[in-house]
Amino acid sequence: MSMRWRLFLAFCIIILITAATIALFVRHNLEQEVKSYVLRGGRIAPSELITQLEDYYATNRSWSGAEEILGHQILMSGMMERGRRGMGQGNRPSDALRIADENGVIVVDTLNQNSQVSLNPADLSKDAYTLQLEGKVIGYLLPQAGMAFPSELGETALIESLNRGLLTAALISGVVALVLSVGLAYAVSRPVQQLTKAVSFLSSGDLNQRVDVRGRDELSRLGSAFNQMAESLERSEDNRRAMTADIAHELRTPLAIQRAHLEAIQDGIYPLTLENLAPVMEQNHTLAHLVEDLRTLALADAGELRMQIRPTDLKDLIQRLAARFQSRAESLNITIQTRLPQEEAIFQVDPDRINQILNNLVSNALRYTPENGAIRIELGTQGQSAAVITIADSGAGIPEESLPYIFERFYRADKSRSRQEGGTGLGLAIARQLAQMHGGSLTAANAPAGGAVFTLTLPAHA
Numbered sequence: 001m002s003m004r005w006r007l008f009l010a011f012c013i014i015i016l017i018t019a020a021t022i023a024l025f026v027r028h029n030l031e032q033e034v035k036s037y038v039l040r041g042g043r044i045a046p047s048e049l050i051t052q053l054e055d056y057y058a059t060n061r062s063w064s065g066a067e068e069i070l071g072h073q074i075l076m077s078g079m080m081e082r083g084r085r086g087m088g089q090g091n092r093p094s095d096a097l098r099i100a101d102e103n104g105v106i107v108v109d110t111l112n113q114n115s116q117v118s119l120n121p122a123d124l125s126k127d128a129y130t131l132q133l134e135g136k137v138i139g140y141l142l143p144q145a146g147m148a149f150p151s152e153l154g155e156t157a158l159i160e161s162l163n164r165g166l167l168t169a170a171l172i173s174g175v176v177a178l179v180l181s182v183g184l185a186y187a188v189s190r191p192v193q194q195l196t197k198a199v200s201f202l203s204s205g206d207l208n209q210r211v212d213v214r215g216r217d218e219l220s221r222l223g224s225a226f227n228q229m230a231e232s233l234e235r236s237e238d239n240r241r242a243m244t245a246d247i248a249h250e251l252r253t254p255l256a257i258q259r260a261h262l263e264a265i266q267d268g269i270y271p272l273t274l275e276n277l278a279p280v281m282e283q284n285h286t287l288a289h290l291v292e293d294l295r296t297l298a299l300a301d302a303g304e305l306r307m308q309i310r311p312t313d314l315k316d317l318i319q320r321l322a323a324r325f326q327s328r329a330e331s332l333n334i335t336i337q338t339r340l341p342q343e344e345a346i347f348q349v350d351p352d353r354i355n356q357i358l359n360n361l362v363s364n365a366l367r368y369t370p371e372n373g374a375i376r377i378e379l380g381t382q383g384q385s386a387a388v389i390t391i392a393d394s395g396a397g398i399p400e401e402s403l404p405y406i407f408e409r410f411y412r413a414d415k416s417r418s419r420q421e422g423g424t425g426l427g428l429a430i431a432r433q434l435a436q437m438h439g440g441s442l443t444a445a446n447a448p449a450g451g452a453v454f455t456l457t458l459p460a461h462a
Contacts, residue, residue, distance in 0.1 A: 010184045014177050021173040022166075050141060053099070054131055057138050063099055063107045070097040070110050100128065100140040107139070191219045195226060207234040239409075246410035250290055250425070254283035293426040297409065300433040307350045307437060314345040314354070314387055314458075318379055321358050325366070333371045336362075339378040347387050348461045353434045357442070360427035361391045361454050368395040368452065386440075389456040397446040406444050407432045431456075 052069055099108035104119040119128075119142075128140035191211070198209040209230055213223040261270065261280050270276040299305040322336050329336045365375045373394040380388045398406055405411050410425040428444075435442040440458040447453045 010180075014180045014184075017180065018173040018177045021176055022169040050129055050131060053141060054133055054138070057131070058133055063101065063139065066099060066108050067110065070099070070108060096144045098142040099131075100124070100142060102137045102139055104140070106142075188219075191223065195219075195223060198226065198230075202230055202233070207237055243409055246425070247294065250410065251287065254286045254290075257283045290426070293430060296430055297426060297433065300430070300437060305437065307353065309348055309350055311346050312349050312351045312354070314347055314349070314379055314389070315340050316344075317351060317354060318358070318377055318389070321355065321362065322377060325362050329366060329375065332366060332369075334366060334369050335374040337374055337376045339376065341379060341381065345379060345381055345387055347458060349438055349458060353438070354458075357431040357434050357456060358389070358391070360431045361456070364427060365391055365393040365395075365452070365454075369393040370395060385460050387458045387460075389458070390453060391456075392447055392451055392453040394451045397450055398444060398452045400446075403444060403446075407442070 049069070053066060056066055056069060057063065096109070096111045098106050098110070100106050100119055104121070104124055106117045106119065119140075123142075124140055128142045130137060131139040131141060194211050198211050201209045207230060210227050211223045213220050213227065258280050261276065264270040265272050265276060296305065318338060318340060322338050325336060362375065362377075369375055375394075376390075376392045378390040378392075380390070382388065402411075407428050409429040432442045435456055435458070438458055439461075440456065442457075443455050445453050445455070
């Protein structure tokens, strides 16, 4: 799942959890408040009236005369009801207040009904409000069901209670959303922080940096790309160091030979003759060849190696190549065999660079082919789309452990070979680079019957 969808789903989950928390809390609070409101007949405890009655009893030590307080309360209740229903309507018959003493006996009744009626404890606990003085019960206030009190309206109290519940639900849901957001932010920022830290170390030169990759989202792909980049940089740095060391080694040997011969001539140990100068010239040619190979690789790496692409008959090019190496092969008792098509093989290539590739491959085959061996050069075509040139020798082949590295610069499968026998160590690397510049490929393998096989594939148009 992509990071975009993960973030979208995370935000949806936060919104749903927040909305569900508010809905559940408000529903529970609303249910409790409505039940309480209905059970009280739409009213809440008349705290101001209770306070007035308790103060009245504390002053008079009797409920005699408390009718005036109750009558005033009923009058205010009627005015509230008329204002709510419309003018012209009097008090409802149910607007009545009664007071019972501490024993449950009715002592005040605004409807002037028969007093001295005794109420049972169930009625008192259900409908009555307790009146107290100094912690002792002094009586009970019994309003008719549905009667409202002007000082504390049931509707107003219900709304305030619901508002408090809504505010509490909002706070709880906000805390839940905040916790989820922090968790989401940590989950998203953690891999970014790791990647940022790794990039910082990489920029300071630590090429061993890698990041853990989990999942298949954008951050995971970014982490994989970073790991590949770091691995490529580390490999390039290792190759650069190895190449620098190899170049120094390759230059030191011929320079040391030249210096030794020149010093011997200078000191009079060797006479100044053409024969004694021959080793110096030979090492000079080796140096020139190495420098030219390095220049070719540097230009190819920089993409500045010039190519002269033109129609070229590969069949004719291979015939001339075999003729050029024939005398050298005969001196080593090696046979060069060619297998070419009857018709011409015209392809758009740079003939000089193809000659350079084939020269390197044939020279390499001559070094590794034993006496009385054979080198086979074949040219095949895949219609008009590609040409396939195969060069196989009858030598010992390439060690399996060396196959993955055979095209690396300065690599030699046989470490015991000398400079004179082993070349510069750049021929195969240059050959593969030139093949790739043509849009083709150069591969190496071992033939089942023995010997190394190099396959050069060239497209019709470089």
